[in-house]
Amino acid sequence: MNPKNTTQVPVPAHDFRVLLSPTPRGARLARLLAVEWMRTRELPYGTVEAAEHVVAELAANAATHGRVTGRSFRLGLLVHADALRIEVTDTRGADLPRQPGRGLLLVEALADRWGIEPGPVPRKTVWAELDLPHL
Numbered sequence: 046m047n048p049k050n051t052t053q054v055p056v057p058a059h060d061f062r063v064l065l066s067p068t069p070r071g072a073r074l075a076r077l078l079a080v081e082w083m084r085t086r087e088l089p090y091g092t093v094e095a096a097e098h099v100v101a102e103l104a105a106n107a108a109t110h111g112r113v114t115g116r117s118f119r120l121g122l123l124v125h126a127d128a129l130r131i132e133v134t135d136t137r138g139a140d141l142p143r144q145p146g147r148g149l150l151l152v153e154a155l156a157d158r159w160g161i162e163p164g165p166v167p168r169k170t171v172w173a174e175l176d177l178p179h180l
Contacts, residue, residue, distance in 0.1 A: 059086070061122040065104070067112040067135065075104035075120045079131075082122055088129065092175055095155045096129055099173045102148040103133035106171065111135025113167075128157070128174045138169040 061082045065071035079100040083093045100120065107118035113136045121132035145153060149171075152159050156173035163169050 059124050062119060064117040064119050067108045067116065067118050069105075069108060071118070072101070072104035072108040075133075076101045079120065079122055083129070086124070088124075089178055092129060092177060096131060096175055099131050099152050099155050099175070100133075102152050103131065103171050103173065106148055107133050107135040111137040111169070113137055124177075127177050127179070129177060130172060130174045131156075132170050132172045134168050134170040136167050138163050138167045 061078075063075075063078060065075050076097060080093065080097050083096060088096075104118070104120060111118060116136040118136070119132075119134040121130075121134070123130040123132070149159075152171075152173050155175070157176045159171070159173040161169060161171050
């Protein structure tokens with residue numbers, strides 16, 4: 046591969062994205078990395094704790110239900126305007142949950158908004174947003 050011909054999309058300094066193995070260890074690492082990233086950005090205490098649970102549930106779902114051998118899942122954390130957006134993308138886009146299970150019910154309770162975006166094939170992204178308090 047010629048490095049001159051590769052294109053990389055720059056990630057804004059305030060965003061975080063990482064590929065992780067679809068295993069319990071990868072899900073745990075997603076939670077730990079997310080907490081560290083949020084704390085270094087000094088996000089409010091209650092937001093960090095709620096987001097930690099949301100990341101844990103979404104990453105566990107990706108590692109359990111979205112697992113495809115040899116394909117990683119992606120964790121994304123983005124701060125936009127007045128909200129923290131958590132995105133977990135796996136490679137099992139055809140498996141959209143018909144009814145939220147216990148984990149997604151927890152996400153629904155903790156997040157201000159959440160949803161599922163299919164594609165591009167074979168992926169799907171489950172996202173959640175937590176409003177940031179005005180300081």
